[in-house]
Amino acid sequence: MASGTQTISLTVDGVQYTDDVEPRLLLVQYLREVLGKTGTVVGCDTTNCGACTVLVDGRGIKSCTMLAVEADGHEVTTIEGLSANGELHPLQRSFNTCHALQCGFCTPGMIMQSASLLAENPDPSKEEVRHGLEGNLCRCTGYQNIVAAVREAAAETAATSQESSSEATQ
Amino acid sequence: MTIMEERQAEIGRPRPRKEDARLITGRSKYTDNITLPGMLHLSMVRSPLARARITSIDTSAARSAPGVVQVLTGADLADEQGSMPNAWPITPDQKTPPHPAVAVDTVNFAGEIVAVVIARSAAAARDASELVDVEYEDLPVVTDLAAAARDEEIIYPELGTNKSATWVFDSAQAGTGGDVEEALANSEVVVERTFTQQRLIPAFMEPRSTVVDPTGEQITMWSATQIPHVLRVMLALTLGVPESKLRVIAPDVGGGFGGKLQVTPEEVITLLAARRVGKPCKYTETRSETMVGAHHGRDQLQTIRIGANRDGTVTGLDVHLLADMGAYLGLITSGIPILGAFMFNGIYKFSAYRFECTNVFTNKVWTDAYRGAGRPEATFAIERIMDELATELGMDPIELRRKNWIAHEEFPFTTVASLEYDSGNYEAATDKALELFDYEALRAEQRRRRESGDPVQLGIGVSTFTEMCGLAPSRVLGSLDYGAGGWEYAQVRVLPTGNVEVVTGVSPHGQGHVTSWSQIVADRLGVPFENVEVLHGDTQVAQRGMDTYGSRSLAVGGMAVVAATDKVIEKAKQVAAHMLEAAAEDITFSGGQFSVRGTDQGVSFNDVALATFAAHDMPEGFEPSLDSDATFDPENFSFPHGTHLAAMEVDTETGQVRVHKYVCVDDVGHVINPLIVDGQVHGGLAQGIAQALFEEAVYDDSGTLLTGSFTEYLVPAAPDLPEFTVDRTYTPATTNVLGVKGVGEAGTIASTPAIVNGILDAVRHLGVRDVAMPCSPSRVWNAIQQAQSSGQQATEPEVAP
Numbered sequence: 001m002a003s004g005t006q007t008i009s010l011t012v013d014g015v016q017y018t019d020d021v022e023p024r025l026l027l028v029q030y031l032r033e034v035l036g037k038t039g040t041v042v043g044c045d046t047t048n049c050g051a052c053t054v055l056v057d058g059r060g061i062k063s064c065t066m067l068a069v070e071a072d073g074h075e076v077t078t079i080e081g082l083s084a085n086g087e088l089h090p091l092q093r094s095f096n097t098c099h100a101l102q103c104g105f106c107t108p109g110m111i112m113q114s115a116s117l118l119a120e121n122p123d124p125s126k127e128e129v130r131h132g133l134e135g136n137l138c139r140c141t142g143y144q145n146i147v148a149a150v151r152e153a154a155a156e157t158a159a160t161s162q163e164s165s166s167e168a169t170q
Numbered sequence: 171m172t173i174m175e176e177r178q179a180e181i182g183r184p185r186p187r188k189e190d191a192r193l194i195t196g197r198s199k200y201t202d203n204i205t206l207p208g209m210l211h212l213s214m215v216r217s218p219l220a221r222a223r224i225t226s227i228d229t230s231a232a233r234s235a236p237g238v239v240q241v242l243t244g245a246d247l248a249d250e251q252g253s254m255p256n257a258w259p260i261t262p263d264q265k266t267p268p269h270p271a272v273a274v275d276t277v278n279f280a281g282e283i284v285a286v287v288i289a290r291s292a293a294a295a296r297d298a299s300e301l302v303d304v305e306y307e308d309l310p311v312v313t314d315l316a317a318a319a320r321d322e323e324i325i326y327p328e329l330g331t332n333k334s335a336t337w338v339f340d341s342a343q344a345g346t347g348g349d350v351e352e353a354l355a356n357s358e359v360v361v362e363r364t365f366t367q368q369r370l371i372p373a374f375m376e377p378r379s380t381v382v383d384p385t386g387e388q389i390t391m392w393s394a395t396q397i398p399h400v401l402r403v404m405l406a407l408t409l410g411v412p413e414s415k416l417r418v419i420a421p422d423v424g425g426g427f428g429g430k431l432q433v434t435p436e437e438v439i440t441l442l443a444a445r446r447v448g449k450p451c452k453y454t455e456t457r458s459e460t461m462v463g464a465h466h467g468r469d470q471l472q473t474i475r476i477g478a479n480r481d482g483t484v485t486g487l488d489v490h491l492l493a494d495m496g497a498y499l500g501l502i503t504s505g506i507p508i509l510g511a512f513m514f515n516g517i518y519k520f521s522a523y524r525f526e527c528t529n530v531f532t533n534k535v536w537t538d539a540y541r542g543a544g545r546p547e548a549t550f551a552i553e554r555i556m557d558e559l560a561t562e563l564g565m566d567p568i569e570l571r572r573k574n575w576i577a578h579e580e581f582p583f584t585t586v587a588s589l590e591y592d593s594g595n596y597e598a599a600t601d602k603a604l605e606l607f608d609y610e611a612l613r614a615e616q617r618r619r620r621e622s623g624d625p626v627q628l629g630i631g632v633s634t635f636t637e638m639c640g641l642a643p644s645r646v647l648g649s650l651d652y653g654a655g656g657w658e659y660a661q662v663r664v665l666p667t668g669n670v671e672v673v674t675g676v677s678p679h680g681q682g683h684v685t686s687w688s689q690i691v692a693d694r695l696g697v698p699f700e701n702v703e704v705l706h707g708d709t710q711v712a713q714r715g716m717d718t719y720g721s722r723s724l725a726v727g728g729m730a731v732v733a734a735t736d737k738v739i740e741k742a743k744q745v746a747a748h749m750l751e752a753a754a755e756d757i758t759f760s761g762g763q764f765s766v767r768g769t770d771q772g773v774s775f776n777d778v779a780l781a782t783f784a785a786h787d788m789p790e791g792f793e794p795s796l797d798s799d800a801t802f803d804p805e806n807f808s809f810p811h812g813t814h815l816a817a818m819e820v821d822t823e824t825g826q827v828r829v830h831k832y833v834c835v836d837d838v839g840h841v842i843n844p845l846i847v848d849g850q851v852h853g854g855l856a857q858g859i860a861q862a863l864f865e866e867a868v869y870d871d872s873g874t875l876l877t878g879s880f881t882e883y884l885v886p887a888a889p890d891l892p893e894f895t896v897d898r899t900y901t902p903a904t905t906n907v908l909g910v911k912g913v914g915e916a917g918t919i920a921s922t923p924a925i926v927n928g929i930l931d932a933v934r935h936l937g938v939r940d941v942a943m944p945c946s947p948s949r950v951w952n953a954i955q956q957a958q959s960s961g962q963q964a965t966e967p968e969v970a971p
Contacts, residue, residue, distance in 0.1 A: 022293075038203035039196015041424075043375050044457035048880030051375060079196035092194040096186045099845045102853060103680030104193030105375040105424030111194065130888035137880065139375050139425050140680050141849060142856035142917075143888040 008072040012037065013081025021068045027061075028052040030068035031078060039080040039108055043137070050136030053109035053116075054078045060116030062109075062135070079108035082115065090153040090160075091115055100149035102140035110136050114150045123154055180689035180699055184845035187685040188704075189678075192422075199421040201379035201394045202454045209381070210239055212443055212453035213295035214436070215285035215302045216463065217277035220313070220533040220873020221325065222306035224275060224284060231301040232287055237294030239447055241302065242286045244274035247442055252408040254498065255433055257400075257653035258505035260529070264335040267326045267531070269498040271435035271442075276309070278325060278497035279535045280873050281462030283435055288443050288451065311533045311873040315471055315494045319530045325497070326531065334495055334504060334529040339511050339587065341523040347586040353486030353522035357477030361559050367547045368943050369469040369494065369867040371461060371877070372540045373885050376424020378464060379454040380437050382444035388417040388710075389445065393437055396426040397717040398677055400654070402709050404433040404501070405441065420707040423679030427857065428539030430679070431719045432465055432501050461878045466867050467540020469494035470507060472551050474514075477522075482565050482573040486522030489514050489551065493529050496536035503536050504529055505652060509544030509638075512587045516552040517596050517636045517811060518574040523586040533873045539719060541857055541918045545637045553633045553923035561934060567632045567927070568600065568609070575634065582904075589638060591809045592904045595837065596634060599899045603813040603835040606895055612817050612831070620935060628830065629818045631928025635920040636811035639912030640905075641720030644803050658722070659714040660730035661799035662691065662738050666783035668776030670697055672704045672734075673799075675715020676727035681914065682846040683723055687731055689842055690908070694735045695775060696762025714801070721810070721912030724842065729906045730802035737798030742778045745796070748789040749773050749781060808903045808911035812836035814920040818928030822936065825951025827863060827929055829892040836916050837899045840909035847913050851896050854917020860886050861918075862925035864944050884944075933957075 005020040012035060019034055031037040031054070042064060043051030052063045055077040063076075082089045091111045094100070101107040110133065117124060117132035124132060129150045130143065138146060192198055229241040244251075247270075254269040273284050285302045289295035310323045318325075318332045325332055341347030354360050381392040389411065395401055398418040406413035423430065436453055444451040455463065471492040477485040493507040511525045542549075556574075560567040576583045578595040585591060609630070616628040641647075642656030659675035672687050688702040695702075705711050718727075739759055746764035747754040756767045765772035773781075778796070781787070785794035817831040834851065841847050864884040868876045877883040902909025922943070929945050930938065937957030941949055 024293075032203075036205075037196070038200075039198060041198070041200060041376070042202070043377065043424075044880050046457065046879040046881050049375065049457070079194075083195060088194070095194050096190040099186065099849045101190060101193055102682070102849060103375065103425040104190070104198060104422065105200065107193050108196055108198075126893065127889075134887045134889050137375065137885050137887060139373055139427070139857070139885065140853045142852035142854075142894065143891055144852045144893060145849060147888065147893075 006069050008069055010071050010073060011075045013078055023067065023069055025068045026064055027066040027068050027071050028063035031063060037078050037080050040078045041105060041108060043105065048137065050113060051106050051109040053112045053136065055112055055116060058119060060113040079111060082111065090156045091149065094149040094152040094156065098145045098149035098152055100141060100145040106136060106138045110138060110146060117150065118154055118157065122158065124150065126151065180692045181842050183689065183843065185685055185689060185699065185843055186845065187682045188688060189682065189684045200376055200424055201381055201392045201421055204381045204392055206381065206383055206450040209450040209452055210288050210290060210447060211292040211295045212440060212451055213287045213299040214283045214459065215287065215299045215304065216459070217273065217282045217284050218280055219277060219306050219308065220280045220311045221309040222277050223309060224273060224277065224304060225307050226305040227285055228303040229285060231303065232298040235294070235298035235301055237290040238287060238298045239290065240288045242272065242443065244270055244272040244284065247272050248274050250409065250442060251438060254435060254438070255404045255408050255501060256499040256504060258502045259651055260337045260504045260508055261335040264504060265329045265331065266334070266499050267329060271438040279533050280875060281535055283439065286439055286443060288447060313532055313534060313869050313871060313873050315492050315530055315532060318532045319492050319528060325533060332531045334499065334531060336526065336528045337508050339525040341586045344588055346584065346588045348522040350486045350488045350522040350524040354475060354477040354488060357485045358479045359562055360475055360477045361555060361562050362475045363555050363558055363940065365472045365474065365551055365554060366942050367468040367470040367472060367550065369537065370467045370540055370861055370865050371867050371883055372427045372429025372467060373883065374425035374427055374429050377455045377457055377460050378430065378434065378436060380440040381450060381452045382440045383450040384444040384448060385450065388415050389441065390417045390419065391437065391441060392419045392421055394423050394430060395420050396423065396430040396677055396679055396719055398707055398709055399675065399715040399717050401433055401437065405438070408438065409441065418709045420677050426679050427541040428467060428543055428719060429464055431539045457880065458878055461883065462535060462875050465500050465536050465538040466496065467537055468547060469537050470547050472547070474551050474555050476555050476559055478559055478563065480563065482563055482570050484518055484520040484574045486520055487514060489525045491527040493527055494534070494537060495529050495531050496534040497531060498536045500536045500538040503538045506537065506539060506544045507547065508650065510548035512589050512638055513545045513548035514552050515585055515587050516549065517576060517634055519576050519583065520574065521586055534869055541854065542915045543720065545915065546858065546919045546922060549635045549919045550923045553635065554926060557632065557927045557930065568604070571632070571634050590806060592806060593901050594636065594809060594811050595899060595901045596811060599811060599835045599837050600634060600813040602897060602899055603815050603833050606835065606897060607815040607831065607833040609815070625823045626819050626821050627932040629820065629928045629930065629932025631816040631818060631924040631926065631931060633814040633920045633924035633927065636809050637915060637919050638807040639721035639810055640725030640804050640808040641722040642807060643805060654716070655803065656716065656726065657801050657803040658716055658727040658730045659799065659801050660727065660734045661797065662734040664738060664779045664796040666780055668697065668701065668779040670695060670702045672702060672731060673712050674704060674706045674727055674731060675712050676723040677707045677715065677717045678723065679718065681718065681723060682843065686724065686842045686846060687728065690728060690731055691735055694732065696760065697775060721914040724910050725808045725903070725906055725912045726802060726804050728908055728910060730800050732907060733800035733802050734798045737800060738796050741796045741798065742775065744789050744792055745778045745782050746773050749778070804905065806905045808839070808905060810836060810838045810911040810913065810916050812916060812920055814924040816924040816928040818925065818932055820929055820932040820950060822933065822954055825947035825954065827945055827947065827950055829859065829925070832892050833895040834920065835897045835899060837901050838913040838916065839901065839903045839911040841898065842910065848896050850913045851917045852894060854915060855894055855921045856886060856891055858918040858921030859891065859925055862922045862943055862945060864890065866944050
């Protein structure tokens, strides 16, 4: 361990990393500057905008409010690790089909927070989506299509799991 | 055209966007994502004081800090930094103070840059910037617009006044109408109001960022900008760098809303720093720096007088503005209120109008374009005062508007402000909006709540707006002393395989032009949507352009694409004729197929593309290329319009305001992609509603910005906004063959007065005459309290026994 740094070991998007980092390094800076995962972006310096949201052990966390050293031993998922086996995540698909993004800057955080929301509440009402995303700012869309996209992804996920459970019982 | 054919057309189809694939997977290329070998990082030292003389700067501690390469002050850069450009001197005698990128002797707003640290990492640069020791001598600060206009303390003594310029439009002088004083004197009713257009912060989500690589033959700048082409010209003019040695790239840009329609000190500084150290340099601002250092919008005091007869006929409008420039004149700072001059008359046909605006300096960051840019200010004033006039006359606000608007059969119509509105149908949009809104039912609900003394009162706000879009006919810009034209450029290139590359001079940063332009070209060339690639935002790729702002991209840039595509077809017809051994005039082109008229002989677009590439057998004298370019200069502006209705609930006990229902019917002409157009309207509404209810840049008396982060500056989140009912009528523009008008700013322009009118309509019976924006609960509650206490005082003598 270099002087003034601390060694951390964590999983990011399914890959194990071990790095020496400055204790003051934010998780978002670690992701962007050390790992080159620039899909996660920084929109503010007061934890208001949520553009930097990632999943830590499956829960939405603003990665500008967490130190890299605090992520030691945890599992981090960014927008770059959300799709699996070459298949887009249902939220990625629905954000596209519902036109839930314009400039795209808030989108990584918005999608990750939506994933966190759906993990807690698989069938949220419009109001529940709005409140579940209240820590994420979007300046382009007025949120209407984001709400629609989250509900569409929820419906798609429900339909898929119903299909697979009916297949399982057959 | 059969229904089947309509379904196959790309234009009008709600295509999900091509550009999303990168953005939803994190493969974005925002400027701050760019890393170059050996790249150094910049941090800015900013003045905490709003007005002061710099007496000394000690950079020695910062220079010796770990990782620091250089520290630059204004004195170091004085000989090369020039003055930041103002491209729109609105009068020949406009007063324009020098605006160095790095302050040299004095600072004039809190947040102004006084020194620059260049270091090996962003953290090292920021750490060292704390060590730069600047001594200041305080100077008196001027923050109040009205006080500044009185010249009690003059910010730039060498200018002799805080007033930059006064610009007047008078319909009597222009020959477009009568004399307003005479009209008002002869009116049966005159209503006067003073409205404040508060200062707003554009608050694009991506903080500004610039990377400059000085190591190649050209200096390359990547920047989070709306205007790579304008930026390149302006950098050349400001710094004396040959324009041909500059390449500017706008990669993915995270929103702009006018806030990135600027040539910034930070861009100039990054270029100068990179050139000095001979290494790539990056500067990315923090959000706090965006708030204090990037230009703001709006900020006007409006004194409005409207005259009418008792039957509701409006006779004239007089507009007096004070517009807060802030401390400097940015790229088009001075022209923003002037854009509004042509819109205060709105959709109405009264015959006397006078507009006078005085631009005034204060010790705040400068103002400049913000979504709507002059037109929201104008629309707010006219639509607010129309509701006040309706109250004064005892008329329904819709009826008052019907009585005064331009009827659909009266188009084209030359307005009292001298514009020619080519088309519109205000009746159709309004009728549709009223129906969707269920106006009569909501009026009944309002009466019920009023009669029952419900603590939550209901109000209905109306806004029937128009705007001038498609900026702009170059000759009009010339007549307004703007420093450039308003044309747009496109190139269409045909690849050997039949794929098509479209180069556009506009610079999208969220508007979906890649998708819409693909739809236009796919229809015109009969090629698959997927086969069209749209390239933009790099001055070496899109060699000409005037960039994206003012709802211009489709109406001007889209038309350039159409013109270039049509040239490709003309060339391809010659090749097809040669291949088919027919005369070029006998060739028809439809659905991607060239045919000889009256025969079944034909060749496909792809066949022609490949044959032209091979060039083995071309017509005599034919230059073997289908590639074509075009520059389109619009003849006129386009004039989207619409009717917006807001039902507002006001809790009279707490001042809490809620949007109960919001309906808008916009007429933006033909629609290329309804998904994208709806999205533009939604986002526009959010920003207009935010001005009405939430947002305000607040400075204290010392010139410190109190709303310097998203904790204090209230950009609405999802729960703060309602679900909108969005619909359209279709009255095509007659001044371009696409029939399009522009949609980027409509929602922002229209919604603010609808919301405030709705709030007033809910509480006017309590004696409230106005609520200043943003209509926060405390402001609404105070307005109700004041109205009731003054009302009680006024009625006391009458009720006394």
